[in-house]
Amino acid sequence: MGSTEGSIDNARARRRLRRKHKQLLRTAGRKPYLEPQPSDGSSDEVDACGEGSDGDACELQEYEHRFDTRGQMRPLRVGTKEAFEFSKDPSHRAAIVLIRAYGPSRNLLGIKLEIRSRHIRKALREVIGTYPSVSFHTSGCISVNDPPMCLFHYRLELEEYATHCGNPLAKAHINLCLDYVKSSLRQAISAFEAGMGAEKGPSIVHRDLWMAFKPGILIYQRINNTDVVLRLLRVESFKWAESDEVQVWILTAERIDYNGIDYGYIGHTINIKKYSGYKLMRELRAFPLECHPNKEKIRQNLARRGRKFVSLTGICHRFYDGIAHFYMDPSSTHTTKFNVKHRVMIDCKEFESQTNLMHIKFLPYTKLIETASKDHLSLSEEELLLCCHEVQGFSLVWRRWATLHVDNISEVQFNADAFDQLVFSEEKKNLIRSLVNQQHEDGAGFDDIIQGKGKGLVFLLHGPPGVGKTLTAESIADHTKRPLFSICSGQLVGPAPTVEQTLSRLLSLAERWQAVVLIDEADVFMQERTLLELERNGLVSILLRVLEYFEGTLFLTTNRAQTIDSAFRSRIHLSLAYPKLSNGALRALWENTIIRGCAGHRPRWLKDEFLDDLAKANVNGRDIKNIVRIAYAMGKNSRRKMKAKDIARGLAAFQAFNKDMSGNGETNQ
Structure with a gap:
């Protein structure tokens, strides 16, 4: 009976619903x-x-x-x-x-x-x-x-x-x-609209934070004092088990990064913890870009930075001026912050292979932006805004990997005249220039002409300190617009296998980057082998073995050419002796260095008589550079240009120091 009544009631309900819908x-x-x-x-x-x-x-x-x-x-x-x-x-x-x-x-x-x-x-x-x-x-x-x-x-x-x-x-x-x-959402919408129209600027309560974050919009965040724009993917809430109140809003966003092969999207998470009352949008950890008071300027700056980021595709030789985060231990993600001002190599692909760090992982189900060359890469204006603000690079001075800020990267200003200004015979300069240019153009084909087992080009520069050996390598690198990869013998310490591994790794990087390599003070690797010093013999054998397969341009400098092991003779393509600088050479060095210290302009006080007096001083090329640096610092400290009296005071200070160090008043050459 109950079942029949229920069926009748249900039928009546369906008829009422049908009549209502027809109407x-x-x-x-x-x-x-x-x-x-x-x-x-x-x-x-x-x-x-x-x-x-x-x-x-x-x-x-x-x-x-x-x-x-x-x-x-x-x-x-x-x-x-x-x-x-x-x-x-x-x-x-x-x-x-x-x-x-x-x-x-x-x-x-x-x-x-x-x-x-x-x-x-x-x-x-x-x-x-x-x-x-x-x-x-x-x-x-x-x-x-x-x-x-x-x-x-x-x-x-x-x-x-x-x-x-x-x-x-x-x-x-x-x-x-x-x-x-x-x-x-009547109350929430009312509160949201009231906050967005606040006189002091767009504001919002934590409960309704999701309303301002529509998936797909661009959001702004300040990371390490750097403007960053991301694209919002989703907004999620976190609540305690027994509470209906949202404790944390979790924003998941994406931005564009580069792993050395492809460009793609990586994830980024931002947590906004609970706060009381209304809060200005611009005071949040992240907020919609449209709410930024200087949004147009932000767009312009980040689009420009994005274009620079894209220009760093592949291997790039650049100059860096700013804070860099160095990986002192390649197996650790811990970094140490230093302010640096020198040349670097940008090579994201090699960074991933040389370190054991967590590498870039693109978001799944997102499209990769494949590129073989930056010339064929085309990003929209919005994609340029999303480009990462950091890249991985290698310090050519510290010889360590670091995370570099894109805004602090600029083109290298090569000194094209440095090699021509080298105080050296024109005949020897032409010989060096010809060999390096042909090696750079022909590569391995050069080995068919020059005697030697390896395919590289090896120079030996020997002479007393401060006569221009190191400057020769530096100036030839600038002349050919190639990186200078300096390796100090102090880096190559430890057991023979470790030294060989380190040297091979560094030379491999130099080959990849087509750099000019300088091993300064290479005496410990080149001294003639004896039966009594087996450990040092091992170091000599390491350098000989590594040179056998090196395919780049290498400069070795030493103060003791007479002690070089005979096995190096077949590996060295050109040996150049640097004698003690003559008065004429010293005069030219003083003149060139002072002009560089005056921003490339010859000061009025730089007279011939003044240069003649300077040339009589018992100094070398490195000493001259240090003296002019002291004079430049004194002028800058007094907020004026460098003067002749600054040079004189710098020379006097140097001579006094040299006298104290030598004990007999003679310069230690």
């Missing part, structure tokens, strides 16, 4: 859903939830899922007093179904919005397309968790879509959805 459709100017409508055959006209009539009723039904006395989850239509059994899709006629799920202790577990209307689903697919944690292309209903972030973020676009869709019923369904958003 709605007549108002909208459409035929009732019981009468089939012509279709253009598009897939959007096919109902994905099941029957063609599913979700056609322009209404929102509310259900509560609660546990009964037997511990089973039961659905309860809001407004009824008891749970009732129904079909698989009990609310299939409603355009939207709101479901609140409660736990055994009657605590609210969550709220879900099921969108069944084919009109709303079509609008969401076309207007939003993709959104984190929401599938718009499912064959069934579209489920949206509370709060309905995607509907709020695209509410204006959906309103525009409804206005121009040309379908009164679709417009009614979409407006029903938007009405729910406005109703359920």
Whole structure:
């Protein structure tokens, strides 16, 4: 009997619902859903939830899922007093179904919005397309968790879509959805709009922070005093188990980085912890770029930085001036910060192979921007803003890897005249220039002409200190516009296998970068071998063996050419002796160095008589450089240009120091 009465009640309810829906459709100017409508055959006209009539009723039904006395989850239509059994899709006629799920202790577990209307689903697919944690292309209903972030973020676009869709019923369904958003978020929207229009600037409360962060927008963050722009992927909340309040908003964003082969997107996470009351957007750890008071300037600066970042594709020789984070231990991610001002090599690919650090990992399911050359890489203006602000490089002075700031990188200003200004015979300079140029142009083919087992070009420069041996290597590197890779013998210490491994690694880098290599004070590696010093003999053998396979340009300097092992003779292509500087050479060095210290201009006080007096001083080339540096510092400290009296005072200070060190008043050459 009870079953029969229930069936009658259900039938009456269905008739009332059908009459109500017919009335709605007549108002909208459409035929009732019981009468089939012509279709253009598009897939959007096919109902994905099941029957063609599913979700056609322009209404929102509310259900509560609660546990009964037997511990089973039961659905309860809001407004009824008891749970009732129904079909698989009990609310299939409603355009939207709101479901609140409660736990055994009657605590609210969550709220879900099921969108069944084919009109709303079509609008969401076309207007939003993709959104984190929401599938718009499912064959069934579209489920949206509370709060309905995607509907709020695209509410204006959906309103525009409804206005121009040309379908009164679709417009009614979409407006029903938007009405729910406005109703359920009434207080939050009111608070959000009030904060955005605040007189002191856009502000927001922590609870409603998600409203300002629409996935896909550009967000601004300050990292290590550097402007950074990222693209927001999603916003997630973190709550304590027994609390409804959000403790932390987690922003997941992406930016573009380079691993030495491809450009791609890497992830970046920002946590915004709970705070009280309203807070200015610009005071948050990250906020939408559109809320930045200087957003246009930020865009211009970051676009320029992005273009520079792209220009560093592959292997690049650059100058760096600023803070660098050095990896003192290649196996550790710990870095030490130093302020440096010298030339570096940018080589992200080699950094990944030379260190044991955590390498760049691109986000899965994101498109790689493949490039074989920076000339073929084309990024949009927005992508340029997203480019990373740091690159990995190698210090040619410290011979260590470091993280470098893109803004501090500039082109190398080569001194093209340095080699011509070298105080050396023109014949020897021409010989060096010819050999280096041909080695640079022909590479391995040079070995067919020059005697030697290896394919490289090896020079031996010998003579007393300060006569220009090191300067020769430096100036030839600038003349050929190639990096100078200096290796100090003090670097090569330890057991023979370790020394060989270190030397081979450094020379391998030099070959890769086509650098001019300078091993200064190489005496310990070149002295003649004896039967009594087996350890030093091992070092000599190491250098001989490494030179056998070296294919670049190498300069060796020594003060004791007479003690060189005979085995080096076949490895050295050209040996140049540097005698003690004559008065004429010293005079020329004084003149050139002082002019460089005066920004390339010859000062009026630099007379011939003054230069003649300076040339009589018992100094070498390195001493002259140090004296002029002292004079330059004195002038700068007094906020004026360098004067003759500064040179005289610097020379006097140097001579006094030399006298104290030597004990007999003679310069220690």
